[in-house]
Amino acid sequence: MVSLVCSVPSISFAQSSGSWKNLFDGKTLNGWKRVAGTANYKVEDGAIVGTTVVNSGNTFLITEKGYGDFVLELDAMIEVDGANSGIQTRSHFDTPGFKGKVYGRQIEMDPTDRAWSGGVYDEARRQWLYPLDLNAKAKPVFKVGQYNHIKIECIGDETKTWVNNVPIAYVVDTIDRTGFIGLQVHGISNKADEGKKVYFKNIRIQTENLKPVPFPADIYVVNFKQNYLTPYEKQHGWKLLFDGKSTANWRSAKGDAFPKKGWEIKNGVLSVLPSQGKEAANGGDIVTKDQYSAFDLSFEFKLTPGANSGVKYFVTLNEKTEGSAIGLEYQVLDDELHPDAKLGRDGNRTLASLYDLIKADKQPRFTHRIGEWNTGRVVVYPDNRVEHYLNGLKVLEYTRGSQQYKDLVAMSKYNVWPNFGMAPAGHILLQDHGDKVSYRSIKIKQLN
Numbered sequence: 001m002v003s004l005v006c007s008v009p010s011i012s013f014a015q016s017s018g019s020w021k022n023l024f025d026g027k028t029l030n031g032w033k034r035v036a037g038t039a040n041y042k043v044e045d046g047a048i049v050g051t052t053v054v055n056s057g058n059t060f061l062i063t064e065k066g067y068g069d070f071v072l073e074l075d076a077m078i079e080v081d082g083a084n085s086g087i088q089t090r091s092h093f094d095t096p097g098f099k100g101k102v103y104g105r106q107i108e109m110d111p112t113d114r115a116w117s118g119g120v121y122d123e124a125r126r127q128w129l130y131p132l133d134l135n136a137k138a139k140p141v142f143k144v145g146q147y148n149h150i151k152i153e154c155i156g157d158e159t160k161t162w163v164n165n166v167p168i169a170y171v172v173d174t175i176d177r178t179g180f181i182g183l184q185v186h187g188i189s190n191k192a193d194e195g196k197k198v199y200f201k202n203i204r205i206q207t208e209n210l211k212p213v214p215f216p217a218d219i220y221v222v223n224f225k226q227n228y229l230t231p232y233e234k235q236h237g238w239k240l241l242f243d244g245k246s247t248a249n250w251r252s253a254k255g256d257a258f259p260k261k262g263w264e265i266k267n268g269v270l271s272v273l274p275s276q277g278k279e280a281a282n283g284g285d286i287v288t289k290d291q292y293s294a295f296d297l298s299f300e301f302k303l304t305p306g307a308n309s310g311v312k313y314f315v316t317l318n319e320k321t322e323g324s325a326i327g328l329e330y331q332v333l334d335d336e337l338h339p340d341a342k343l344g345r346d347g348n349r350t351l352a353s354l355y356d357l358i359k360a361d362k363q364p365r366f367t368h369r370i371g372e373w374n375t376g377r378v379v380v381y382p383d384n385r386v387e388h389y390l391n392g393l394k395v396l397e398y399t400r401g402s403q404q405y406k407d408l409v410a411m412s413k414y415n416v417w418p419n420f421g422m423a424p425a426g427h428i429l430l431q432d433h434g435d436k437v438s439y440r441s442i443k444i445k446q447l448n
Contacts, residue, residue: 009248023072023181024203032061034426035093035101037281039185039306047201050085051066052203054194058123060088060102062182065158070157072181074203075147076110088123088155088182094326095126097123104178104179105129105171105270108150109160118150118161118168119143120222123184130169133394141166147199155210156223167215171232172223220296222375222392226268227441241428241442248284248288253317253325253429262432269302270430272309278434285325287315287427291324294382294447297428300373300440301302306337307370307435310355313319313326313378314426319417324431327353328390328400328413328421330378334370347410354374356412357405360388360395367391373440384445397439 023031026046034041037059042050048061067090067443076348078085079283091104101104103124118138121131141163142148151162157177161168183200195385217236223229241249245265247258264271275282292313315327331353335341341350351367352360362366368374368391377389384400398405414420430439 006257019172019206019208021338022204022207024201028190029061031064033060033064034059035182036060036100036374037185037187039187041183041185047199048183048203050183052185052194052196054084054188057184057187058102059256059290060093060182062091062093062102066178066180067154067205067207069207071210072152072203072205072300073205074150075199075201076109076150077147077199078109079197079199081111081144082409083111083196083198084186084192086121086123086184086186087150087152087214088180088184089152090176090179091123091161092176095313100256102182104171104176105159106149106184107169108132109148109150111142111144115139115142115329117148118163120159120161120169120171123173125252128392129173130222131392132168133389134330135168135393136394137289138163138166138168144424153210153213155212158212158230158425160213160215167219170215170219170221170232172221172225172228174225174328180354194303202398215255223441229266229443233292233443233445237445238443239445242270242440242442247286247307249290250430251286251289252283253285253287253315253427253428254325259286269438269440270442271436272432273428274304274436275432275434282362282432282434284431284432285312285429287317287325289427289431291427292380292426292446293425294380294443295378296380296447297378297442301332301376302373302438303332303370304436305370306334307437308333308338308340309435309437310429310431310432310433311376311378312420312429313380314423315429316423318424320390324433326420327426328357328386329431330376332376332431335367336370337350339378350446352388354386354388354396354398356414357408358398360390362395363393366393375441379432408435409445 026079035055039053039059041061080318086106086108088338093102106121106123108119108121119132153160159171223435254260309332310329312329319326332349335350347359379387386396
């Protein structure tokens with residue numbers, strides 16, 4: 001049997017005082033009810049203990065009361081490796097479209113090799129919102145077989161999480177401003193997984209006189225508010241390249257002005273218009289007026305069926321081309337319908353790949369359907385390390401100028417360009433490949 005001694009002795013868990021209220025009295029399940037599955041919950045030694053049951057779906061012990069803005073603290077423990085649990089926030093059960101299901105933002109408890117504890121998952125709906133690829137240094141914080149202190153701050157549209165006093169995830173979301181809090185026992189179908197336990201205790205909540213706790217400067221924000229920067233993002237160097245209204249930061253790759261045709265802004269969205277799939281034949285590519293060297297670039301994009309586009313970086317415009325300008329490219333593509341996905345080598349022209357050089361290592365659940373918004377991200381560090389992300393999952397990394405990089409370029413279509421991709425700085429480019437593709441919430445932070 002594992003020890004039930006709290007592993008965070010520096011934190012006091014006295015009875016609630018002032019504006020803190022206990023959600024669990026340490027003795028009964030008063031104020032809670034079980035929904036969705038058949039896993040067992042009971043009170044043992046001052047803790048709520050949930051136990052897996054074979055052939056049950058996810059089971060939740062939820063508060064009978066709903067909450068809007070709050071700060072929640074608790075201690076939680078997963079007994080053995082391989083189990084899984086989470087804490088629901090502002091969640092709902094058995095509403096139209098979700099018959100018999102709990103849905104809403106869940107703060108993950110994930111002791112697998114993936115180690116995404118403290119990340120944010122949208123149960124039964126959008127799936128992962130904040131995987132810990134976005135904050136990799138926090139992956140080792142959660143410990144199996146001992147209690148972990150978890151703190152969740154939900155104020156307005158913002159959700160922030162901590163595990164053992166370490167900042168983990170920061171999500172800005174515009175849905176579900178109220179709902180219940182829930183404790184999960186994950187569903188299992190394998191008899192060998194039956195009887196695994198998860199423990200919760202010292203559960204308390206604050207709902208009045210809330211003061212957001214600052215995060216350190218280097219936490220990436222998953223921000224679903226369209227073309228919006230939080231005060232935190234502004235404070236730490238993020239800037240919008242597209243604010244939903246103006247093209248002030250952009251110009252044509254062929255001239256000083258923004259194209260007069262081929263691009264439109266509508267309802268806060270910047271779209272390249274179709275021209276029968278002809279590359280740069282209508283409005284042509286657009287580039288940022290400024291150039292960037294080391295940066296963190298984030299953008300949302302939406303594809304139409306069979307569409308092709310790309311987000312290029314380190315674009316110098318020195319190469320004289322008839323079609324699209326030359327640069328390192330985050331591929332934006334419908335992998336199923338566009339033929340380019342089958343060209344190149346080993347899939348290196350598919351969505352989120354470094355075009356014609358490195359294939360993106362994607363997972364199907366992190367690729368949103370055509371017609372839905374996806375979030376792309378490119379990080380270029382001062383030491384020339386580069387990372388591509390798709391919907392929060394890191395899908396590739398490489399180092400500009402390394403021997404591996406040079407070898408890849410030598411085998412690619414770019415081998416005709418001397419020192420391809422090695423400019424000290426360059427423009428960001430949105431590609432006109434003749435298909436309708438939309439962009440929004442384009443933001444960048446320069447890195448030192």
